[in-house]
Structures are given as C-alpha cells and as structure tokens.
Amino acid sequence: ETGVTQSPTHLIKTRGQQVTLRCSSQSGHNTVSWYQQALGQGPQFIFQYYREEENGRGNFPPRFSGLQFPNYSSELNVNALELDDSALYLCASSLEPNTEAFFGQGTRLTVV
C-alpha cells in the first residue's frame, strides 16, 4: 500500500506566474485536503475535496483552486503568485472526511 505522494518536492516560481501542485491519495481514500504551512507556523486549511466535490474551503482567495479526479488524486492550482505564497504545501488524504488524516511529504514553493 503506497502512502500519500506529492509532486514536485521543490519548485521556484516568479511572482505573477501560475503553479500546479499534485497529490496522489493513499489507496482507497476518497478525501483529499490541502494545507499551506508558512515557516514557523502550523498548517492552514486551504480546501478539501470529497468524492470529486469541494467540501469546504478556508480563508484563501479564489486564485487558489483545486480539482479531484475520479481516482481521487488531486491538484492545487495557484494563479498570480505572490511572494507571500512561498510556503510548504501539504496534502492529506483520509478514508472519509471524519477519519484519520495521512500527509504527504509536501511541496516547497518559493516565489521570487
């Protein structure tokens, strides 16, 4: 059984560009959540997908968007990148929204 995998592991982008981060959920998990973790802070909830539908969103602007595919993998898209978007982006999957969350290793995004 494979765990949660994220790609890429590191990424450098220029302010104003767009980026897509990817997450493969653990086998059998239908729920994927995305979190942003700034340096020295706890992770902040971006949004959650349950069976391909958005199931809740945190306090992030619309330029943060996502998708969940029929195989329950997911993408996080960020448009018009800002310097403050530099962070570790974490993906978590779970069997159902209310069960244990398992995290990937994260994608470190640097915006210059």
Added chain:
Amino acid sequence: KQEVTQIPAALSVPEGENLVLNCSFTDSAIYNLQWFRQDPGKGLTSLLLIQSSQREQTSGRLNASLDKSSGRSTLYIAASQPGDSATYLCAVKKAGGTSYGKLTFGQGTILTVHP
C-alpha cells in the same frame, strides 16, 4: 472559530527525561484529535489519533489524553531520546457544518532532546 494553542512553544530536555506537551482548543465539536511529528522541511507523520469518544491512546513511549469537555489534550513522551527531536503539532478535526473534516492546527512545540 476553532483556535488551537500549544504550550510550550519550545522545550529543551536532556536525554532520558519524561515530558509533557500541552494542547488546548476552543470548540469541543470535534471528530478527533491527532498528534503529529514534523522534521525540518518535511511532511507530517501521524503519531496518535484520539476519537472524540476516547480518553487516551498509547503507542510505544507515547501516550496522548483527551478531555473534550475542557478542550485539552496532552502528549506524554517517556524516556526521551535525541531522535525524538522534532516539532510536535496537535490538530483537531471539525465535526459537522461546512468544512467538516477540516483540521485546525496549533503552532507546534519544538522539542530538542540533547544527549
């Protein structure tokens, strides 16, 4: 709005000590509470999950307790080792309403165990 607070922010102990990390939360409407470990620049490793109906969970040298009514959890680490050095994060999972299943995290406790 759920708020999670972890105390202390940082802790430095000699190897072999038993230690307690504290977590408090403001909204008791939770499905569960998880303790995670995070090594620098890495993802989160789940250590213990306590369901809202449970009082404690144990795994090896780790024991976590939950008092949902008072909004508190503690993580007890016995006989600490240098390999335990990491940031420990507490997170509660929201029950019901919009964004149910959302995890709210504390800021973490940075633990250093020196030989």
